[in-house]
Amino acid sequence: MKIGNIDVKVSYITIAVFVIFTIFLLSASVFSPDVRSNLIWLIPCLFLLLVIPVALNYLSRSQYAEVTPLYEAEAKTVRVKLINENMVGKPVRIEGVVERVHFQFLNRPQYLVADRSGAISVKMFTSPDEDVKVNDVVEVLGQVIRRYLVAGEPVINCVSIRKKKKSND
Amino acid sequence: MIWLLELAVPVFSLGGALAAIIFSGSGGDPVDLRYFATGCIIGSFILAYLAWIRPHKDIVALTTPIYSVFFFVMPSDFSVGIILILLYAVSLTLLLVRLKLRFGVAHTPENGGQSLKEPLKSYCETVRQQAAGIPLEAAHAAAVTFARFAQGEYREAAQAAGAATVSLTETNPCPPLVTAFAIVREQALLLDESTDQPEQFIEFSASDAAVLAKPLSPADQLNDRFEVSLDNALLLLFATAWNASAKDQPVLLLGQSFALKIFNP
Numbered sequence: 031m032k033i034g035n036i037d038v039k040v041s042y043i044t045i046a047v048f049v050i051f052t053i054f055l056l057s058a059s060v061f062s063p064d065v066r067s068n069l070i071w072l073i074p075c076l077f078l079l080l081v082i083p084v085a086l087n088y089l090s091r092s093q094y095a096e097v098t099p100l101y102e103a104e105a106k107t108v109r110v111k112l113i114n115e116n117m118v119g120k121p122v123r124i125e126g127v128v129e130r131v132h133f134q135f136l137n138r139p140q141y142l143v144a145d146r147s148g149a150i151s152v153k154m155f156t157s158p159d160e161d162v163k164v165n166d167v168v169e170v171l172g173q174v175i176r177r178y179l180v181a182g183e184p185v186i187n188c189v190s191i192r193k194k195k196k197s198n199d
Numbered sequence: 200m201i202w203l204l205e206l207a208v209p210v211f212s213l214g215g216a217l218a219a220i221i222f223s224g225s226g227g228d229p230v231d232l233r234y235f236a237t238g239c240i241i242g243s244f245i246l247a248y249l250a251w252i253r254p255h256k257d258i259v260a261l262t263t264p265i266y267s268v269f270f271f272v273m274p275s276d277f278s279v280g281i282i283l284i285l286l287y288a289v290s291l292t293l294l295l296v297r298l299k300l301r302f303g304v305a306h307t308p309e310n311g312g313q314s315l316k317e318p319l320k321s322y323c324e325t326v327r328q329q330a331a332g333i334p335l336e337a338a339h340a341a342a343v344t345f346a347r348f349a350q351g352e353y354r355e356a357a358q359a360a361g362a363a364t365v366s367l368t369e370t371n372p373c374p375p376l377v378t379a380f381a382i383v384r385e386q387a388l389l390l391d392e393s394t395d396q397p398e399q400f401i402e403f404s405a406s407d408a409a410v411l412a413k414p415l416s417p418a419d420q421l422n423d424r425f426e427v428s429l430d431n432a433l434l435l436l437f438a439t440a441w442n443a444s445a446k447d448q449p450v451l452l453l454g455q456s457f458a459l460k461i462f463n464p
Contacts, residue, residue, distance in 0.1 A: 106353060107393035109426070114457035117351040123393065147426060174351075181256070 031084070036091050039157040041137035044083040051076055087137060090156035098190045101171040111147035115184050117174045122186065124150070125194065128166045141191065143170055151177065154188040167194040204245050208295045212242035212288035219284050232279050236271035239287045243267035246291055246298070255302045260294050315441070319458055322412050323438045329373050329410050330442035337367050337376070338443035341436040342450055344383055348433060349454040353391035360384035375407040376439055382432035386425075396421075402428045410435060412462060430461045 031038045055076055058065040065072070105121040113122060126145035133140050141152040141162065152170050162168060172186040215238020222230050243263040250260035270287065271279055315323060330338070340363035347356035364380040367373075382401045389397070402424060408415060412434040416423035437458045440447050451458075 105393075106351065106390055108351070108390060111426075111461060112351075112390075114349055114454075114460055116346075116349040116454055116457060120351040122351070146422060 033088050034092075036088055036095065037159070038084055038088045038091065039137060040080070040084055040087070041157070042135040044080065044137075048076070048080045051079060083137075087157060094156055094189055098171065101173075101189050105171050109147040110143070110145045110150045113150055113174055113184055113186070115176065118176060118184060120174050122172065122174055124170050124186070126168065126170070128162055128164055128168055131162065131164055141168075141170075141188075143168060143186075151183075151185040152188045152191065153185055154191065158188075158191045160191070160193050162191055162193060168192060169194055201249070204249055205295060205299070208242045208246050208249070209288070209292045211238040211245070212291045214238050215242075216281070216285045216288040219281050223281055232281065232284060233271055236267075236279055236284050236287075239284060239291065240264070240267040240271055242288070242291045246295055249295070250298055250302065253298070253302045257294075257298050257302045260298050260302075263291065263294065314452065315455065316459060318412075318462055319434075319437070319455065322434065322462070323441045326410050326435065326438040327442045329375075330439045333373060333376065333439055333443040334366075335444060337363055338440050339447055340366075341376070341380075342440035342444055342447035344380065345433060345436045345440060345458075346450050346454055348383060348387060349457040353387040357384045357387035357391065360387065373410075373439075375403060375410050375435060378403055378407060379432035379435040379439075382428050383436065386429045386432075396425050400425055400428065403431060412438075433461060434458060 031040070055065070055069075055072055059069060101121050101123075105123040107123045107125070110124055110126065113124075124143060124145065126143040126149075128141050129144050129149060130142040131139060137157040139154050139158060139162070141154075142149055143152050144150075152172065153175075169190075169192050170186060170188055171190040172188040174184050175187045176182045177185045215235045218238070219232050219235035222235070223232065243266070246260050247262075247264050250257045267287070269275075270283065333341075340359055344356050344359040344363065347353075347359055360380040360383045364377060364384065367377050367380065378401065382403075385401050389395075398421075403411060403415060405415065411431040413427050413431050415431075416427045418424070437451060437454070441451055
């Protein structure tokens with residue numbers, strides 16, 4: 031779904047929640063007259079379960095789209111091995127192969143990206159522009175952060191992840 | 200300092216409990232026992248700090264301040280009594296014992312000066328003799344170059360390395376160190392400009408191998424040679440600075456994890 035220039039993505043979990051509550055509401059309205067009399071506000075509430083995540087996704091993706099050019103200008107291309115806890119807060123660019131992908135269904139994907147020198151976790155707090163899969167060669171732009179904000183190993187808070195070439199299917 | 204803090208946990212918490220027992224049994228006007236629970240709250244925060252500064256974090260000890268606030272500060276249906284204060288104080292003391300037995304020695308800036316880890320520690324010992332003749336200024340420049348590089352400040356690292364290279368070339372007490380500065384300068388500039396690996400780059404020679412942390416890569420492996428050159432150069436700067444500039448050791452310790460990472464990727 032496109033709103034303006036932003037390609038908004040609805041996560042599977044959002045759709046699942048919407049479907050489950052729709053089933054609940056339909057079932058309840060069949061068996062209960064009380065529920066039927068309140069459908070006038072229950073149905074809009076049901077749609078809010080869909081609208082709110084979409085709105086949040088739009089907001090986050092539009093913000094990421096705004097900051098991406100800044101990162102493109104400032105980020106230094108580094109090897110994974112050179113990223114360390116002293117670089118927390120620094121914008122970086124890495125290129126590597128996606129070894130693992132987690133939590134894509136939540137629109138909060140986490141990738142393990144590896145280059146010749148090592149591997150690093152790349153966290154994204156919104157859905158990416160492209161559908162990135164295991165074995166894709168990608169360019170990652172982001173900021174070095176700690177895994178648990180104040181503790182843990184350095185990871186990349188990803189602003190942009192782009193495929194550099196097709197995966198070897 | 201640490202032993203004082205460790206002592207403070209039972210002193211504050213059990214002291215508060217003891218005071219609560221004494222004052223509640225002394226007759227006169229009834230006293231709000233929450234005042235004596237302050238000792239438990241202070242003890243909880245100290246315990247959490249002691250847990251925080253250890254290399255392995257104890258989540259139970261770290262969360263005790265939250266419980267202390269829940270039990271003794273936030274309004275609730277149950278009243279704060281002597282039994283609760285006493286049990287909480289004993290629990291804090293037991294958690295302190297558990298922390299000391301199971302979660303290692305506290306790592307603080309005071310004892311951090313001697314906490315180089317292996318294999319970095321052994322490597323620093325290996326180059327101690329070669330570092331003996333290095334001027335203090337050059338050793339300090341090595342520390343600055345390493346620290347700036349670790350922070351991702353590649354332009355500053357290149358500038359520090361360039362200045363050190365010029366000053367060292369005049370005296371030349373340790374030829375591999377001059378090469379190390381030159382390698383770091385070259386690669387820092389490449390990183391600063393996000394430039395690809397060049398065909399020709401500065402490397403250590405076979406005669407430098409005795410002071411290098413990693414073995415030199417075979418001639419046909421260009422990428423490995425490029426990366427190992429930088430690893431060896433950074434580690435040599437670290438070890439030189441560690442041995443020849445004691446005042447820079449706290450700064451170097453901040454970059455120790457990076458040095459260990461390039462030692463053992």
